[in-house]
Amino acid sequence: MLDVEAIRKDFPILDQIVNDEPLVYLDNAATTQKPLAVLETINRYYKQDNANVHRGVHTLAERATASYEAARETIRKFINAGSTKEVLFTRGTTTSLNWVARFAEEILTEGDQVLISVMEHHSNIIPWQEACRKTGAELVYVYLKDGALDMDDLRAKLTDRVKFVSLAQASNVLGVVNPIKEITQMAHQVGAIMVVDGAQSTPNMKIDVQDLDVDFFAFSGHKMAGPTGIGVLYGKEKYLEQMSPLEFGGEMIDFVYEQSASWKELPWKFEAGTPNMAGAIGLATAVDYLENIGMDAIEAHEQELIAYVYPKLQAIEGLTIYGSQDLAQRSGVIAFNLGDLHPHDLATALDYEGVAVRAGHHCAQPLLQYLEVPATARASFYIYNTKADCDKLIDALQKTKEFFNGTF
Numbered sequence: 001m002l003d004v005e006a007i008r009k010d011f012p013i014l015d016q017i018v019n020d021e022p023l024v025y026l027d028n029a030a031t032t033q034k035p036l037a038v039l040e041t042i043n044r045y046y047k048q049d050n051a052n053v054h055r056g057v058h059t060l061a062e063r064a065t066a067s068y069e070a071a072r073e074t075i076r077k078f079i080n081a082g083s084t085k086e087v088l089f090t091r092g093t094t095t096s097l098n099w100v101a102r103f104a105e106e107i108l109t110e111g112d113q114v115l116i117s118v119m120e121h122h123s124n125i126i127p128w129q130e131a132c133r134k135t136g137a138e139l140v141y142v143y144l145k146d147g148a149l150d151m152d153d154l155r156a157k158l159t160d161r162v163k164f165v166s167l168a169q170a171s172n173v174l175g176v177v178n179p180i181k182e183i184t185q186m187a188h189q190v191g192a193i194m195v196v197d198g199a200q201s202t203p204n205m206k207i208d209v210q211d212l213d214v215d216f217f218a219f220s221g222h223k224m225a226g227p228t229g230i231g232v233l234y235g236k237e238k239y240l241e242q243m244s245p246l247e248f249g250g251e252m253i254d255f256v257y258e259q260s261a262s263w264k265e266l267p268w269k270f271e272a273g274t275p276n277m278a279g280a281i282g283l284a285t286a287v288d289y290l291e292n293i294g295m296d297a298i299e300a301h302e303q304e305l306i307a308y309v310y311p312k313l314q315a316i317e318g319l320t321i322y323g324s325q326d327l328a329q330r331s332g333v334i335a336f337n338l339g340d341l342h343p344h345d346l347a348t349a350l351d352y353e354g355v356a357v358r359a360g361h362h363c364a365q366p367l368l369q370y371l372e373v374p375a376t377a378r379a380s381f382y383i384y385n386t387k388a389d390c391d392k393l394i395d396a397l398q399k400t401k402e403f404f405n406g407t408f
């Protein structure tokens with residue numbers, strides 16, 4: 001059990017009135033709020049330690065470098081990577097997945113396939129569309145069964161033509177969690193490289209990249225109580241050694257001659273230019289914060305909230321919930337529609353009650369096309385949300401329904 005009241009005190013942003021109502025923040029899948037510890041780390045870094053990393057010999061530069069590299073070690077431990085060589089700092093999941101797809105361009109040829117699913121976020125679709133377009137490879141989709149990944153469809157499509165499998169561990173719309181360990185074993189059996197979009201799973205569950213045996217794993221700091229503009233790409237050393245740098249310039253070089261250059265060793269060969277030092281250090285503090293609470297406890301808390309709110313949502317006549325009804329397969333994301341009310345109107349009505357939810361296509365247009373809905377509303381929960389927040393959501397939905405005369 002989380003001490004949610006204590007946790008809430010660490011997030012002063014939550015303590016505010018929105019439209020005359022206490023804020024209920026349920027847009028955590030888009031971005032989470034940041035605890036004081038993270039804000040203080042960033043503040044302290046700029047107040048005391050700020051200097052460019054890796055190149056200075058003065059005290060501040062050495063302090064900044066030590067903190068930046070210590071942050072990498074914190075992340076390594078958090079995801080149980082074998083070495084800090086395998087932990088690259090990026091701008092976020094989107095950049096991380098773009099990098100892997102660019103690497104794929106070096107490998108893919110005509111006739112090869114890339115296997116993704118219809119529930120992917122655009123950032124795990126478009127980079128693969130581009131890689132396939134440039135190489136002549138084919139982008140193949142796995143579809144859904146009962147609101148979750150159709151494992152039979154996946155099995156049928158996972159042939160030795162597939163060179164990359166790239167899947168979200170947790171969907172940002174359906175809220176379902178995919179069995180990544182099992183799928184990775186299946187992918188490896190056909191010789192495919194397994195890529196995981198961990199944007200929605202890393203904030204909520206223990207990640208062990210060695211146990212999962214994934215080849216690449218991407219996530220964003222801002223969805224897990226960390227700062228914006230920082231994320232991670234984990235890659236197995238054997239692939240990162242093979243992979244060419246994606247950006248060129250300062251920091252990533254060993255020697256530069258007039259006509260050629262050589263690269264630094266891993267992980268720095270990928271980190272061209274001045275990195276986001278404050279972001280990396282802030283992310284490490286977020287990781288410490290989450291680990292102090294306990295990733296298992298965080299996952300259990302979200303399960304508890306979902307188990308509490310899901311039947312209440314189901315009981316609202318006219319409300320359609322998307323994704324699997326098997327709550328054991330779900331994380332803390334619920335997408336829904338209320339009758340034929342446009343989700344933007346629904347989200348605006350909920351905002352009048354102080355409840356912040358997202359509305360739109362959630363950067364998953366192929367999924368919404370597949371579900372044959374133009375948009376949905378989405379509530380997503382995190383460590384500071386309570387059952388009272390769930391009640392407020394239900395109450396606000398009921399009020400919205402009454403306001404529109406219960407016409408659905």
Ligand SMILES: Cc1ncc(COP(=O)(O)O)c(C=O)c1O
Binds near residue numbers: 092
């Ligand atoms: C499943 C999933 N993948 C990728 C992303 C992209 O993350 P970012 O915008 O931090 O790069 C998101 C963000 O919403 C997401 O939910």
